[in-house]
Amino acid sequence: MLQPYLEKVRHHQLFLTNLHRTRCTGPPRGKRRGRPRLPDPAPALPPAFGWVQPALFEVRRDFTRFDRREHVRLDNPWLAWARHAAHRLAEAHGWPRRVRLDVDRALVIVLSGHTGGEVVRHSEVFPALRSRGLSVERTVEVLDHIGVFFDDRPSCFDRWLESKLDGLAAGIRRDVQDWARLLRDGGPRSQPRDVATVWGYLNRLRPVLLEWSNRYDHLREVTRDDVLAHLATVHGSQRKHTLVALRSLFTRAKKNGTIFKNPTSRIRVGQQESGVIQPLEAEDVRSSVAAVTRPADRLILALAAVHAARPGAIRRLQLDDLDIGDRRLVVDGRVRPLDELTLQVALAWLEHRRRRWPDTANPHLLINKQTALETGPISGVSVSTALRGQTATLERLRVDRQLEEGLVHGPDPLHLAEVFGLAEKTAIRYTDSAQALLSQAAETGPVS
Structure with missing residues (x-):
């Protein structure tokens, strides 16, 4: 019976023994166990609707x-x-x-x-x-x-601004509120400022504004002597930042016509002397290293302590910025060599990320359980939480790394600017601090 079929056979596929799958009662090997995949909903288009009768009054649904x-x-x-x-x-x-x-x-x-x-x-x-x-x-x-x-929720900025304006005189409150909103939202001839700048300005001015509210009803009653009396109570960088904030507030009020004369005009900020940047103690660094236990926190610590990356730059890092094959890392557009320590903690984090969120579409290198379902970066709080309360914070570690570069390779501002992308004045400041520390070490060193 098989003779007619065998005559038509021209080749035969060979198989290796004991490699074929045997029938079994359990789930087949290689298949993903668990609940079945959710059925896809039927494709749909946006519903078409024409003229709509406007509601006579708003009815909220429950x-x-x-x-x-x-x-x-x-x-x-x-x-x-x-x-x-x-x-x-x-x-x-x-x-x-x-x-x-x-x-x-x-x-x-x-x-x-x-x-x-x-x-x-x-x-x-x-x-x-x-x-x-x-x-x-x-x-x-x-x-x-x-x-x-x-979205009918009041914004976080509005709630915060209302809390900061509480207790101010009505006239002062109006000018301060207009100034704060202009800083945040911008205007026809001004760019919007970062919300952290608005927070810093108003937090710094709130004590003196409360003091003036006890004596005055409007900002136009504040005199130059009042400004100088308050500036006499603060020193250093606090005096500089307070005067900058007061100058911004009164300039806006003068432009609006709510005051007749700017009491901060011709008050000099003065040259602020920068002290010598001091390196971190080894014990403080060891304490911060022991405080980080999660793979993400270890990677954040390495990026700050080895590559002097700012928290904002760490949050913005993309997966494409980490090139494991060529051992390169791109931080804010600057290509840096990937050292062995950063490589190992990065590999540990990528393995944890792959196991924890295998289907995420977020392109950022660092994600958490909130951003794994989105495409945005993690928050600044998530970056700094692990080292909260430590002496060697992310900012201190970043500064210490840049100072160490100046101590090891010599106080050369061009070298620091090239390695870390520092501005001219910042590189010179690190160079001066490194030179002072090296001179001090030479003076206190053993005499041969």
Whole structure:
């Protein structure tokens, strides 16, 4: 019976014995165990809606009373579109299964009765989702992506500004509030400043503003003698920063026409003498090294202590900035050789990152459980938490590394500027400190 078929055979595939898979009752080897993959939602387009009757008055919805058996409407086109958008965001950002399920449940609660023209406010969804243990951040991200979200939360800056203006006289309060908002938001002829600058200015001026509020009702009553009397109570860098902040405040008030004369004009800041930068003690460095136990914190410590990277530069580092094959590291656009210590802690962190968040799409080198579901950098607090309370902080370690370079390779400002990308004045300051320390060591050294 096989003769006709065998005559047609021209070649035969050989196999090595005992390599074929035997049938077994358990799950096949090589397959990923666990729950089955979530089915993909059906593709959906944005719902089309025309003219919408404006609401006569605002009615806030209470999603905490949502009953799935009574209120669920899975055929709502807005819900279908949101579920499709959530699926695409989950794939792009690497959301785990638990987060996908939470977001899907939250969207059913929020959008089952949604109609065109409505907006979903943060104050409406937060209590309903938080009481059920669902992800508010990821749900808000989906709602904002489809254009139906309205964030009605007061900003952190507004709350902070209200607390700092508390206790000031009404006239002084108006000028200070206008000045603080101009610094943060900018104006037609001024660029917005960093929010940390606004915090520093107002925190420094609040004591003297409270003192003046007890005597005056407006800033135009403040005289030059009042400014000089307050400056006499502070010294060094505090005097300089206080005068800079007062000058900025009164310049803005003068431009607005709320004061007649700037009391800070022709008050000189003065030349501030910079002291000698002192190196860290070995015991302080050992204490900071012992304080870091997590792979991410070890990498942060190495970046600051070996490469003199600032916290902001550490947060901005991308995966592409770390070239393990060529042993190179790019910090703020400057290529640095990758030493053995940094290489080992970087490999340990990458292995931990791969095991902890295998599906993340965040391109930054350092991530945590919040940013693993997003694409932004970690916060500044996450960078500095491990060394909080230590003498050798990240900033002190960075300064000590740059000073060490000047001590080892000689006090050469061009060398320091080339290695670390320092500005001219900063490089000269480190050079002067290194020269002073080397001279002191030579004077106190043993006489041969």
